[in-house]
Amino acid sequence: MASGDDDDPIIEEIDVYLAKSLADKLYLFQYPVRPSNMTYDDVNHLSARIKPKQQKVELEMAMDTMSPNYCRSKGEQIALNVDGTTYEETNTYSVKMMDKQTFTSIQATTNTSRYAAAVFRKGELHVTPLTGILQMRPSFTYLDKADTKTREREAANEAGGDSSQDEAEEDVKAITVRFARPESEQARQRRIQSYEFLQKKQAEEPWAHLHYHGVKDGHSEHERQYLFCQSVDASENSELVKTPKEYLAMLMPPLAEEKVLKPVGPSNVLSMAQLRTLPLGEQVKTLMKNVKVMPFANLMGLLASGTDSTAALRCIQQVALLVQGNWVVKSDVLYPKNTCSPHSGVPAEVLCRGRDFVMWRFTLERSVMRKEIASLIKLPPEDVKEFLEHVAIPRVNRGWEFLLPTDVEFVKKHTDIAHRQHMLWLGIQSKLEKVFNFSKEDFMPKNSPQPDPVHVSGEQRLKMAQDRAQGNKSSLQKDLDTRRLDSSVHVKQEPVSDREDEPMDTSSSAINGSVNGYPSATSPTFDHTNGNAGSPPNAPSVELKDFVKKTFRKHFVLTLNEFKRLFGLHIASMPVGHSIYPSISDHMLQDAILLCQCKQIMVPFPAQTTAAADEQKVFGLWETGEEFDKQRRLLYDLFNKNYRIRRTMVQAKLTQELGESSKADVDRLLAECCISHAGMWYLKGTVPS
Template sequence: MEEEDPIVEEIPVYLSKSLAENLYIFQFSTKDAHYTIDCNDVVNSCAKPHNQQASVKVDFGLETKSRNYDEFRGAQLAVGADGKNPSKGDRPSFPSGTMDKMSFVSSKSVQKSGNFVIGVMQDREIHTTPLQGILQMRPSFSYFDKQDARRRAEQKNDTDVEAEEEMKQVTVRFARSDSEKARKAREKTFDFMAAREAEEPWCETFWHPTGSTAVELERTKLFCTKTAPTGHALTATSNDYVRALIPREGNDKSVETIVPSGIVSLCAVILLLDKQDARRRAEQKNDTDVEAEEEMKQVTVRFARSDSEKARKAREKTFDFMAAREAEEPWCETFWHPTGSTAVELERTKLFCTKTAPTGHALTATSNDYVRALIPREGNDKSVETIVPSGIVSLYQMKEMGLQEQIKNILIDVVTCNNCGQFTDHSCFLFLGFPIIKGSPKHSQGPYWEMRVGRGLQITQARIHITVVRILPLIGLLIRGNWVIQSEVLYPAESFSSTNGIPSEVMCRSRDYVLYQLVRRNFVDRQKIGVVIQLPPEEVKEILMSVAQVSSRGWELPLMPDVRFESKYPELVQRQEMFWRSKEDLFSEMESEKVPKRVRKRSIREPSKVPAVNGMV
């Protein structure tokens, strides 16, 4: 009997889904193995984001000052593509008048990329993120096509001028409209899809260089935030595995009484094969109808009834419909961030999971625990729900939540309790050693709440430094070492404020501006804040009261800066600083739009123009 391979090391693997819908890999098949994206400067980038088969075009700059560059040939190619006097309506391929860039257009190298992931290893942990697509970047020589098309158009114009046009009598015949089946078959052809794709314009995009702030923000999404156990396929029995592969369709009572439990009957397999044969015959019939020649006949126009919702959804899932949508979608300009930029580094941090607590293994679970994980208990304690007021999450309900949901509800309840008047002072509320702005009982201190929350939620000291530090940036903002709830969590999307019904987008933008001012200044003025954010006084006061307290010099943070926390976690401070830098342009635009213009007042010393009466003025 062969001995089993010894386990050298166990490395935890986490699955992050923050970038699962927007993560692509670019392959440059024409470049060598040592090529990186930073070897060339990206001058422009375009994309077609609306179709399901994403297309990307990237323009790399050429070194026109190099001794290996032929300036005469570059100018000749530019003139050949755009002409000597390009019209204003046409977009030139080379606006500089010389060939100073090389375009690369993407094509799908793998049709189904759902089985591929990208992994990042850090601190002896592997964080994986599913790929949305794998794109192969190939050089595009569209400027040659433009040159040939313009030459053919010029030759055609010359031929039309020289040829004598003869007046002839013509007979107009209207071809009958294609049937729905023929139209669908025609839309599946390669010529139709290529024409639709060629008609779709490009949309300009922004290319963020590596190391930029935007790239660093996206990189943080590569880290997993949930580490709950997901089970293991090796623990399934043979019957469960077959049942998962071939689900039963329809219930034959006579067969179910004979076939043992967990065994797939032969009747289900025969029904599946019959459906496959019927589908194959229908496809062959469609191909035969397309190949047959259609004869011109007199037709009667009838208006078809509108498709049902089910038929419309089924049609939108076809390849023809998706190809047509892809061809119609214009290219959008994008930002290209080079390697090493702040945005790239921020996006790279998203490859790492924020939760690294051990979740155990499915093979070690008992049968009862496995069934409980598959079929969670449904039901609530009615006695608790009748006591707890509406909108308040009880401690019993928080025990059933994950750690991230627990922390989020605590942060929200702290702000809510203060606004309701239950928490009257502005002392520090310590949550497991991390200061949170606003909210503590009137006659209680931080350690009391720390002990109560720690026991109720079963949070140990070991999980504090590993898990809580990684969860807090997902739902909170760091303000001088203190944590506040994020505006997007406090004001969910498509919601409105309870006071004046202000949309959530406006409330989030206004609250972020207030937090930004509190980060940059020790005191803020309520009137100046109201002029910039343009909200009713009640909303402005509500935002300020949730994060600050009033003093003789203005509104200030209720807590002193926690320098010890900032020195202990400098990476969190740096990440938060990058977040505020990314919003500086938006806040500057808000301030510039709301600056009041100075109006010159009339001087009161101007002499009166009323004539004097009896020697008096």
């Protein structure tokens, strides 16, 4: 013996016996809502029943209605609510009073392999394994019965007034017959795991009725004898021959059991740690199959750090196509060969053609209409909606808009890939034209760009302006000379001209007063080409008003600086010599904006702002004739008080003024007029740099 064992001597040895007589029938009952010193041993048990497979037990116990702690009026009221005033054999309480209560069990644990009941007698310990550990709690099903009775009475009262009419008239009702679709394996698994299915399965097991015997009953005393091992003969109960290590392993099994107890995730869920153990191609395919549409930068963020972008680009081109600079998973990846639609049973080949058409349409425009697509590809509405939900989001009065903004940076950086993808789409388009019998011109966007204007270099523009100025100067000089002759001689004389057939210059530069070929700031501006000669000085032309309306219908909120930039681009895109706009000042632009159903939003910028003066002048579309104008004006009112707001402020304002507002309204409002930065919302163009 080791010297350390002398300080811890063995006091007594106890023989341990395993009793098996009650091994499959022994349950431990716990009463967690009852103090341990208040047992139910002396309470009259009226009935007991069990469902062995579910280990579900119900005990019905009598209540002492004569106890001073029992409220008689409350007991009578409960009985009246449950059973009503009539007496029936099925009544829960036969004495018109709540005189019993039911206890229903729930399993405290599903694994009882480590639990046993032990009794000690004459230096021997007898152990019996437990079949189950059940917690008995009061059942309140009688309240459900009372609610059912109340609803039945209310329904009877409501139907009482129309009963005579119902009996007199027998209407023929049309019956709609629906044929159930074949249940897929995925749908069957969901149904089996549903709460309703489990409840139904549990209800199918019949109750087994039991006889309850009290603690002091002779039958109970007889059964307790089975807790002792019935045979203690050494020949039948051999000593433990296990080594200490084996015995310890029996007492504390390895972690295999814990692995079984770990929650098992769905088969289609893959953690990022598991994902990164796959080859790069499988990682990209798995991500695209689950996300459906993704910018390339986001894909690189999901892959392991250090992943080569060239290799990732090579992989993504195998499983996705480029749409508006973003990658969209290919149709044959989502719908493999020899599969069918879970909604309608349409074959995968037909689904792929329909989805390719939807993606091709998004290469042409930002938004599409579902009805238009469904009428052409002729697929069930459920499938068409699924195609759109993969890559788009519904917008009020605008159809389905592509989910992500155009990734211009990716297209600029990878022009070769963008060109290759464009050629792929041309091939897909030619196949779709044959299948669906259409041409690309049938689906050109309504706001498709016109043919590119003729581009003229800056030097050419300068030379043309100088020539025009010189011509205008000569024309003015001739006109002055003619007027002098007329005033002195009083004889009308035609101005001298080198060319007899020179046409009259009716351009705005010739008609208005000008200096060096440009309109004078002091001369009134008249647009003779549009019949606006009677307009007041500096009045905006019809063309300028049209441009303002179209621009604000598209952008809703613009700073003066941004509007000037858009106006400059519009002027530059017009062919040389066809400009219908005279010289326009900032003041004239502001007047034109305010005359076109727009108003200036007085945003209170902070004192330390670095925004230019033109950036601090913010204009918003005020009236379009739509119901949504009210929401837009309320948003402007918020920005009249603060230059930045939170989403909750918008929601609260709309709710306060217009009642309950949907999330879609708030999303649309913020998307049209605002931009998010650092958790706050700003009007477009007012985000601090």
